[in-house]
Amino acid sequence: MLDLAHRLANLLEPWFHQHQRDLAWRRTRDPYAIWVSEIMLQQTRVDTVEAYYGRFLERFPDVGTLAAADESEVLAAWSGLGYYRRARLLHAGARHVATSHGGTVPDDPELLRKIPGVGRYTAGAIASIAFDRPTALVDGNVARVLSRLQALENPKQQDASAAGHWIMAQKIVQAGQPRVLAQALMELGATVCTPMGPRCEGCPVRSECQALAKGLQSTIPTPKQRAPSPREDLWAVAVRRNGRVLLEQRANEGLLGGMWCLPLIERKSTDRAGAPPRVIAEVTGVKVKSVEALVEPVKHVFTHRVWMLWPCRGEAAVVDVPFRAGYEDGPGRMWIAPGERPRGGIPKVTEKVLERLGY
């Protein structure tokens, strides 16, 4: 009698060959391309990634190109994809591989793990998918599949960090073709063993599923409770000068680190006519002669907070003074005309506000 891992492997391999989705990153065995896809896919839906993956690889076709690029170019290519630290870590990772491995992505999980932005999951994914090395990988999909298969009702055992999952995943990927089984486990979680309304009728491993046998397929894993997102009301200040508006690059650390945004100023319940000119001058270094507030705020929901951005225009007191070349105004400051954008990264939230303001 085969053990569970081998029975699962024997069921998953033919199922994956027949039912896998046709995804761009499955049409290559280039470890660099697979690495890029894994970083993009972190906490991000397949449909979203598909819009970025091809363009990114055209612009940065190999490790050397990415390593040689400016960070601003990388962030520009990542704009709109979110979790921008991933892009900066990927860039740092490319430089690490270029420097320490001569531009060749290593196949050893221990070495992969040393690449910036590559954690335990991604190291396992690259090793197993790109190099067909039997290396465990547990993401949200795999954790859910394995939790249901074994009817694990303890939330600590359900988490992707649970030791039991990594042991089981290791046994499964080495019970057949690692490249196939690694993707099959995730594909099953993404298309059949979904968080809500799992399609157990079409599941290749339903005969092995203890959750289904107990009728627990919809209650495992236990939904995690999240703290409510605090709401922040901010003025999004469009300081205008000669028809251009000032953008500033945010600090490298923290939310939207390194991205280009309008200056943001805390909006107190007392002021409604716009950000106080004195505060605008303090924050931007530009004196404004008048401020005009728009009526409707732009709502932007992050994972852990909600921004209510209140656009307001401030006309610079000094006009008709020529800009410097390129309209750059010192490091991290730039004046843009309507339809124009800085070299670097622009988050969606900035695009939303600029559009509202007619830029």
Add this chain to the structure above:
DNA sequence: CAGTCGTGGCA
């Protein structure tokens, strides 16, 4: 180790 970090789609 619990918190941080974007965005969009869907029930």
Add this chain to the structure above:
DNA sequence: TTGCCAAGACT
């Protein structure tokens, strides 16, 4: 409309 959450890494 609101809430949930999707191929995690890092601190």
